[in-house]
Amino acid sequence: MTRIALVAYGTKNGSTAEIADFIADVLRSHGLEAEARPAAGVRDVGPYDAIVLGGALYMGRWHRDARRFARRHRHHLAGRLVWLFSSGPLDASASQRNIPPVRTAHRAERSLGAEEHVTFGGRLTEGARGRVARMILDEGRGGDFRDFDRIAAWAESIAAAVAAEPAHHREEHISSVKEGRDA
Numbered sequence: 001m002t003r004i005a006l007v008a009y010g011t012k013n014g015s016t017a018e019i020a021d022f023i024a025d026v027l028r029s030h031g032l033e034a035e036a037r038p039a040a041g042v043r044d045v046g047p048y049d050a051i052v053l054g055g056a057l058y059m060g061r062w063h064r065d066a067r068r069f070a071r072r073h074r075h076h077l078a079g080r081l082v083w084l085f086s087s088g089p090l091d092a093s094a095s096q097r098n099i100p101p102v103r104t105a106h107r108a109e110r111s112l113g114a115e116e117h118v119t120f121g122g123r124l125t126e127g128a129r130g131r132v133a134r135m136i137l138d139e140g141r142g143g144d145f146r147d148f149d150r151i152a153a154w155a156e157s158i159a160a161a162v163a164a165e166p167a168h169h170r171e172e173h174i175s176s177v178k179e180g181r182d183a
């Protein structure tokens with residue numbers, strides 16, 4: 001049975017959405033059904049065998065939409081395959097060493113029993129919103145530090161882990177929906 005994966009994301013300037021789209025592409029190329037969606041718009045996680053949740057980092061915090069998604073869906077995600085990522089550092093550090101999650105992402109990692117959390121480099125380029133963004137750009141500290149080779153390798157490891165797991169969650173969901181309808 002084809003496994004279905006959701007890649008949900010919280011973004012302000014769009015670069016985390018692009019990472020999510022890319023991860024969904026890689027998952028699809030490895031035989032999964034996968035869709036990338038803004039975390040704030042997801043109402044039901046029932047259909048998914050696996051969830052990847054990513055958030056941009058702002059002022060040391062995981063993007064609000066990612067935090068809220070983790071909180072809102074924590075009961076449904078318990079026991080489900082979940083992976084988390086953050087995107088932020090505007091230098092090569094994320095490709096050079098393992099950057100631990102910020103506190104808000106770590107909390108989600110614990111409450112969801114996530115398989116793993118990784119931090120990827122971020123992007124800040126012309127057109128980014130906000131006064132601090134403008135300052136960073138004026139200081140010449142912007143750029144695109146997303147390492148798509150590393151992101152692809154991570155997504156491939158997720159595809160392999162999902163393929164190795166029985167697709168029981170969705171079946172449970174479908175049967176519980178049917179039971180509700182037949183009752």
Ligand SMILES: Cc1cc2nc3c(=O)[nH]c(=O)nc-3n(C[C@H](O)[C@H](O)[C@H](O)COP(=O)(O)O)c2cc1C
Pocket residue numbers: 010011012013014015016017056057058059060061087088089090121122123124128130132133136
């Ligand atoms: C105001 C502001 C605050 C930021 N704070 C952090 C931070 O605390 N940690 C970090 O690693 N990156 C930080 N960044 C970099 C962003 O996380 C990076 O630009 C990210 O790729 C933005 O994602 P988005 O395009 O999806 O919004 C900050 C950027 C801005 C503009």
